[in-house]
Amino acid sequence: MNSQAMKSFEHLEGLSEAIFKRLYQQPATALAVFRRMLPNLAKTFVMAMLFNPDPVPVSSLEAFVRPDQNRLKEEAFGKLRQLYIVTERQGTFALDATFKVELRKALTGGGSPGSFGLPCDTEDKNRVDISFLDRYAAEQWESILHFMVGNETQSSQRPSEGVVRLLLHGKLMEQNRASGTVITQLGFSFLLQEVNSQVWTLLLLYLDMAEQLRMDPVDILHFLFLLGSLELGQDYDMKSLTPTQKGMLEDLRDYGIVYQRKSSSRRFYPTRLATGLTSEIRSLRSPAATLANATPGNDENGFLIIETNYHSPLQIAVLNLFARLISRFPNLVTARITRESIRQAIGKGITAEQIIDYMTANAHPQLRKNSPVLPPTVVDQIRLWQIEGERMKVTSGYLFKEFATNAEFNAVCKYADDIGVLVWIDKNKGMLFVSKHEQIADYIRKRAQSNR
Amino acid sequence: MDKVDGTEHYNFKAPADLATLQVIILDTNPLAWATFEKSSSLSFPAALSQLLIFANAHLAFSQSNRCAVIANHIDGVHFLSPADPGTDHRDPGEADLTPEDLKEIANQNASKYRVFRLLEDEVRASYRRLIKNTTPEAVMACPNSSYLAGALSAALTYINRICFGGTGGRSSGVPGDEKSKVNSAGGKVDETGRTMHAKILVVSVTPDPANQYIPVMNSIFAAQRLKVPIDVCKLRDSTVFLQQAADATGGVYMEPEHPQGLIQYLMMGFLPDHLARQSLILPTKVDVDFRAACFCHKKVLDIGFVCSVCLSIFCEPPQGAVCSTCQVKLDVTSLENIGKPVVLPPKKKKKKKAIDSLPESGVASAAESPVPTE
Numbered sequence: 001m002n003s004q005a006m007k008s009f010e011h012l013e014g015l016s017e018a019i020f021k022r023l024y025q026q027p028a029t030a031l032a033v034f035r036r037m038l039p040n041l042a043k044t045f046v047m048a049m050l051f052n053p054d055p056v057p058v059s060s061l062e063a064f065v066r067p068d069q070n071r072l073k074e075e076a077f078g079k080l081r082q083l084y085i086v087t088e089r090q091g092t093f094a095l096d097a098t099f100k101v102e103l104r105k106a107l108t109g110g111g112s113p114g115s116f117g118l119p120c121d122t123e124d125k126n127r128v129d130i131s132f133l134d135r136y137a138a139e140q141w142e143s144i145l146h147f148m149v150g151n152e153t154q155s156s157q158r159p160s161e162g163v164v165r166l167l168l169h170g171k172l173m174e175q176n177r178a179s180g181t182v183i184t185q186l187g188f189s190f191l192l193q194e195v196n197s198q199v200w201t202l203l204l205l206y207l208d209m210a211e212q213l214r215m216d217p218v219d220i221l222h223f224l225f226l227l228g229s230l231e232l233g234q235d236y237d238m239k240s241l242t243p244t245q246k247g248m249l250e251d252l253r254d255y256g257i258v259y260q261r262k263s264s265s266r267r268f269y270p271t272r273l274a275t276g277l278t279s280e281i282r283s284l285r286s287p288a289a290t291l292a293n294a295t296p297g298n299d300e301n302g303f304l305i306i307e308t309n310y311h312s313p314l315q316i317a318v319l320n321l322f323a324r325l326i327s328r329f330p331n332l333v334t335a336r337i338t339r340e341s342i343r344q345a346i347g348k349g350i351t352a353e354q355i356i357d358y359m360t361a362n363a364h365p366q367l368r369k370n371s372p373v374l375p376p377t378v379v380d381q382i383r384l385w386q387i388e389g390e391r392m393k394v395t396s397g398y399l400f401k402e403f404a405t406n407a408e409f410n411a412v413c414k415y416a417d418d419i420g421v422l423v424w425i426d427k428n429k430g431m432l433f434v435s436k437h438e439q440i441a442d443y444i445r446k447r448a449q450s451n452r
Numbered sequence: 453m454d455k456v457d458g459t460e461h462y463n464f465k466a467p468a469d470l471a472t473l474q475v476i477i478l479d480t481n482p483l484a485w486a487t488f489e490k491s492s493s494l495s496f497p498a499a500l501s502q503l504l505i506f507a508n509a510h511l512a513f514s515q516s517n518r519c520a521v522i523a524n525h526i527d528g529v530h531f532l533s534p535a536d537p538g539t540d541h542r543d544p545g546e547a548d549l550t551p552e553d554l555k556e557i558a559n560q561n562a563s564k565y566r567v568f569r570l571l572e573d574e575v576r577a578s579y580r581r582l583i584k585n586t587t588p589e590a591v592m593a594c595p596n597s598s599y600l601a602g603a604l605s606a607a608l609t610y611i612n613r614i615c616f617g618g619t620g621g622r623s624s625g626v627p628g629d630e631k632s633k634v635n636s637a638g639g640k641v642d643e644t645g646r647t648m649h650a651k652i653l654v655v656s657v658t659p660d661p662a663n664q665y666i667p668v669m670n671s672i673f674a675a676q677r678l679k680v681p682i683d684v685c686k687l688r689d690s691t692v693f694l695q696q697a698a699d700a701t702g703g704v705y706m707e708p709e710h711p712q713g714l715i716q717y718l719m720m721g722f723l724p725d726h727l728a729r730q731s732l733i734l735p736t737k738v739d740v741d742f743r744a745a746c747f748c749h750k751k752v753l754d755i756g757f758v759c760s761v762c763l764s765i766f767c768e769p770p771q772g773a774v775c776s777t778c779q780v781k782l783d784v785t786s787l788e789n790i791g792k793p794v795v796l797p798p799k800k801k802k803k804k805k806a807i808d809s810l811p812e813s814g815v816a817s818a819a820e821s822p823v824p825t826e
Contacts, residue, residue: 027563027565028565031512031565034512035512035513035514035515040513040725040727040728041727041728041731041732043513043728044723044724044725044728044732047509047719047720047723048719048720048723050509050719051715051716051719052716063733064732064733065731065732065733066730066731066732066733069730069731072731073731105563106512106565106568107505107508107509107512107568108505108508109563109564109565109568109569109572110563111563111564112563113563114563115563116563116564116565116566229565229566230566231566278515
């Protein structure tokens with residue numbers, strides 16, 4: 001999984017315990033949370049405990065892990081606690097009862113009918129096939145991207161009001177008196193993300209906005225996670241959806257995530273953008289490329305389309321972010337990557353990794369024959385240009401000071417180091433700086449109790 | 453403060469963690485399972501269900517994880533999933549179903565995640581097809597037959613194609629084949645050129661096929677080279693070959709004491725993938741039985757004869773003193789005394805004669821000389 005997608009999930013981690021407990025009431029959600037939000041070792045722990053009827057003593061889990069991997073273990077436990085998946089009681093770990101039941105249901109298929117989508121039981125007279133859905137999704141999604149870089153002539157339709165509102169809400173675009181809506185730096189950075197992260201970014205913005213509109217976030221998340229587990233090319237019945245979710249369908253249709261022939265239709269088809277929601281497979285840059293790649297036997301065509309598409313203003317606008325355009329022909333654009341152009345891109349909040357990823361993902365088949373795809377000198381130089389500006393590093397975090405005893409200070413330092421949140425210490429002044437404070441505070445409290 | 457450098461250059465990526473391919477080799481010998489069920493009350497259907505949950509759990513770890521199931525049957529090796537592209541994919545039981553039944557099935561399907569469902573349906577349908585084509589006479593004819601070597605080679609060739617070829621190959625029906633294409637097109641590849649990690653789980657109820665010693669060992673060494681751990685869940689009869697397989701490839705070896713609770717053994721011991729195993733202490737056998745089988749009569753040996761050229765193992769000096777593997781002429785003259793209860797070097801005998809006057813000494817020296825023990 002890439003760091004951007006991870007980051008969008010950090011937003012979810014901040015939800016309250018009550019919301020998590022309700023989220024886990026659906027097997028699809030329990031499965032998606034398990035798959036997308038847990039580190040590998042945490043998944044292993046969950047599976048080890050899943051079919052164990054009794055709570056597991058902490059000591060036996062600790063004996064399960066190599067002593068030199070303490071940091072990973074603490075990270076795993078930390079995450080499980082943070083998402084309220086495990087509860088710790090009298091020296092034993094137990095999985096959250098709801099989570100346990102629902103994840104078991106997901107694995108054994110014992111959930112209620114429709115817990116992974118209710119397929120329509122009647123034949124659709126206007127049945128659509130997968131290639132149609134792919135085309136539809138690509139059209140809708142690219143029309144949003146085109147709109148963002150401000151070229152609406154390319155695609156026939158302008159995205160709906162809802163989409164524009166969302167882009168403005170997320171500050172991906174802003175209202176400008178002179179020229180209407182224009183893209184922001186955040187928006188440019190958004191353009192360089194992979195499609196899957198773009199979809200999530202937009203959906204999380206949607207979630208954020210929906211909360212202001214008093215829609216139930218649990219309902220929304222259930223539906224999003226459910227969409228991720230649906231089958232491409234299958235039509236689903238709306239009747240198992242809640243009213244909120246039915247309302248969402250209209251918005252999701254605008255994004256190209258689901259397809260409905262008309263809004264009164266009771267059936268909907270998820271597109272590839274939806275079924276990829278809970279997958280962490282690296283999708284390629286443009287929706288067209290993702291779709292072409294995922295359709296068997298179509299790879300060649302897909303790549304050709306990308307290449308000829310370089311005359312599309314969207315692609316050129318993206319290239320223009322980090323390269324200086326020199327000449328432009330109907331089927332070819334030449335651009336030069338220079339120190340200035342890269343520094344400019346970095347100034348806009350685009351990282352060297354994003355640029356390199358973008359170029360790798362969109363490389364011409366001829367270039368793709370090389371291994372590595374991009375010449376190492378170019379990659380290194382771009383990274384070096386980025387590092388030039390990195391003389392200072394900002395880490396947000398928390399300062400702990402004025403410890404009662406030296407022993408306590410040392411113990412806390414050791415614990416912070418073990419769980420991997422320690423950023424800086426000064427032994428003489430008795431201060432330490434950590435990136436996360438919850439577990440440390442817990443630890444200090446426990447220590448104080450046990451000493452009493 | 454953020455104005456100093458608001459960019460996010462520090463999120464350097466962790467090294468690419470590749471997905472895992474899990475190959476399950478399952479004994480489907482009906483007679484062996486029937487015998488096992490009597491002693492343990494774990495039936496084959498129950499074991500299969502638990503294995504499928506295990507496979508689902510593996511697939512739940514990551515979208516790109518994949519799973520293959522191979523049946524080690526009485527007449528050979530069969531892929532249960534992905535099924536052979538040429539075969540009839542219909543479930544043999546399906547023809548008898550009424551429309552109501554089909555509706556019921558569709559309803560059940562809606563409660564299952566599609567990736568899990570596809571795998572389960574395929575495995576169950578292939579298994580029913582396999583059993584349908586198996587006659588009772590054939591089962592009675594070979595109560596303990598096992599094609600372990602064939603199953604291991606089939607698994608390894610499949611792994612080789614999926615994890616190193618990247619072409620997708622066999623159409624699996626599991627939405628994973630497309631992904632291997634994405635991998636080859638621009639996805640993650642580690643320094644050895646592999647696009648996926650792999651591990652093999654052998655669930656065995658049949659005894660060692662001693663006549664397959666050489667191919668089994670070859671498979672084990674091939675697995676070792678490919679860095680594919682072979683995990684062994686031995687439900688009945690301890691086995692020499694599989695212990696060695698797990699030991700040589702760094703896999704997990706377990707003989708569940710309570711086979712009814714198979715699922716817990718699977719989830720705890722066998723599920724952790726490549727990445728998790730680096731930080732876990734997994735149960736494995738400490739005292740591995742390293743005995744080999746002889747090449748001539750396929751018996752498992754404690755002590756045997758080894759060809760000095762090709763290291764072939766024999767339980768007795770080969771016929772005509774010619775090694776059956778490399779055809780070298782062996783000098784067996786020095787072997788004449790071997791196998792007799794006491795080996796007395798000729799030199800000592802002479803000495804003994806010299807001090808023959810001492811009556812007890814002969815007995816004493818015989819007791820001290822090396823005795824080949826069992």
